[in-house]
Amino acid sequence: MPDPPAPTEAPRWRRRRDARPAEITDAALALFAQTGFAATTVAAIAARAGVTKGTVYLYFPSKEDLFAAVVRERTLPMIEQGEALSAAFTGSSSDLLRQLFSRWFAVLRAPERIALPRLMMAEGVAFPHLTRFFVEEIVQRGRSLFASAIRRGIGAGEFREVDPDLAARLATAPLIYAALHQTSYASFDAPLDADAYLATHIDLFLGGLRADS
Amino acid sequence: MPDPPAPTEAPRWRRRRDARPAEITDAALALFAQTGFAATTVAAIAARAGVTKGTVYLYFPSKEDLFAAVVRERTLPMIEQGEALSAAFTGSSSDLLRQLFSRWFAVLRAPERIALPRLMMAEGVAFPHLTRFFVEEIVQRGRSLFASAIRRGIGAGEFREVDPDLAARLATAPLIYAALHQTSYASFDAPLDADAYLATHIDLFLGGLRADS
DNA sequence: CACTGATAACTGACCGTTCAGTTAGTAAGT
DNA sequence: ACTTACTAACTGAACGGTCAGTTATCAGTG
Numbered sequence: 279m280p281d282p283p284a285p286t287e288a289p290r291w292r293r294r295r296d297a298r299p300a301e302i303t304d305a306a307l308a309l310f311a312q313t314g315f316a317a318t319t320v321a322a323i324a325a326r327a328g329v330t331k332g333t334v335y336l337y338f339p340s341k342e343d344l345f346a347a348v349v350r351e352r353t354l355p356m357i358e359q360g361e362a363l364s365a366a367f368t369g370s371s372s373d374l375l376r377q378l379f380s381r382w383f384a385v386l387r388a389p390e391r392i393a394l395p396r397l398m399m400a401e402g403v404a405f406p407h408l409t410r411f412f413v414e415e416i417v418q419r420g421r422s423l424f425a426s427a428i429r430r431g432i433g434a435g436e437f438r439e440v441d442p443d444l445a446a447r448l449a450t451a452p453l454i455y456a457a458l459h460q461t462s463y464a465s466f467d468a469p470l471d472a473d474a475y476l477a478t479h480i481d482l483f484l485g486g487l488r489a490d491s
Numbered sequence: 492m493p494d495p496p497a498p499t500e501a502p503r504w505r506r507r508r509d510a511r512p513a514e515i516t517d518a519a520l521a522l523f524a525q526t527g528f529a530a531t532t533v534a535a536i537a538a539r540a541g542v543t544k545g546t547v548y549l550y551f552p553s554k555e556d557l558f559a560a561v562v563r564e565r566t567l568p569m570i571e572q573g574e575a576l577s578a579a580f581t582g583s584s585s586d587l588l589r590q591l592f593s594r595w596f597a598v599l600r601a602p603e604r605i606a607l608p609r610l611m612m613a614e615g616v617a618f619p620h621l622t623r624f625f626v627e628e629i630v631q632r633g634r635s636l637f638a639s640a641i642r643r644g645i646g647a648g649e650f651r652e653v654d655p656d657l658a659a660r661l662a663t664a665p666l667i668y669a670a671l672h673q674t675s676y677a678s679f680d681a682p683l684d685a686d687a688y689l690a691t692h693i694d695l696f697l698g699g700l701r702a703d704s
Numbered sequence: 705c706a707c708t709g710a711t712a713a714c715t716g717a718c719c720g721t722t723c724a725g726t727t728a729g730t731a732a733g734t
Numbered sequence: 735a736c737t738t739a740c741t742a743a744c745t746g747a748a749c750g751g752t753c754a755g756t757t758a759t760c761a762g763t764g
Contacts, residue, residue, distance in 0.1 A: 316529040400613025413679040455664035466626040482699030
């Protein structure tokens, strides 16, 4: 005869309404980062979050909305952190840029952090609303951070007269590109000494920006 | 009574064995560039090429092989062209770099050209074989092009002593990133003056590389 | 030049599978 | 006993890939 459930047996599941959304977005981020949006199934996200597919749809109306929630949740803090650093900084503009470079690069090199920019770049075409949000709230604000630092340096006579927006784009591109490269190509490419890369970038960039010659 | 087929009536289709593969890869590139690999259906590619799905499978064993064919066909010529330019160049290393920057950027900014790097970055994880090919035959060879020019400049005392490979990565990143940005974000971002961007990059980069101070 | 197979390029209907999203019912919590 | 978080089985649509049949083309024949 079949055993009756032992009294110590754990329940098949628990009701944890408050914890679910974060667990689901965590799982979604991890899987999106690994395999992309289209190639990740909702069932797989659910499984990783320890629930079933139906539960995902209790908290998020669609796979796309889940994606949007992940992007909003996981990218904004990064920007806000940078803005706080910048606002509080009192040293030279070169040093501020050095700080920004290092912090950003450290963050971006984490596979789960660069994943969202990569996803937006790769599969964003299908989600114009989300892309608009991402560009306005992340890309532009991130760039402004660097542009302000450069403008500050020009004002102080520390840097040459250059267009701060262009210079900011040029400052950030190698950081972002290297992070993208790392997740996509690194395993087939020659190894990259990330610290040396960053140091050389800072060196060349600040060298090109310096007010002399 | 039914009309007999008029003698001038065009046949429903033509047998054009030689032309098909190129027509199919053309159509595939256009659609992959627009919507990505996963989101593009073989039927849509076939329709754009003026055939039906079955025909696509007469020429390419699978959708993935079709993708591989597109990548191989459309990226290699770009590299070979750059290598030819570099080999024939006789001026200063700064001028060679200026040339390489301009040529590459012009090519990369064409939406259909940057599409493949973007696709490899975005969906390459699913195709390790293809990614290896792409990295070894395109990414590395492209970088070597710039590294050689930089090494040449260092040898001639024109540039500072820097790691040529790192510098080459830093030289190309802004070009590639801007091209990626253009196809993904540009319609939601502030407009970018591409010529000024390129000029500023050349200016800052060569400024940072110059052998003095 | 007209006719006639023979050949292979091409079609289109079909199949098996996968997956986003739905829902009727079950069990945890109170 | 009542509410609701959660499950699991289901649906309908889409897609990659296949294949039996159709038709354009052409060499060979008279």
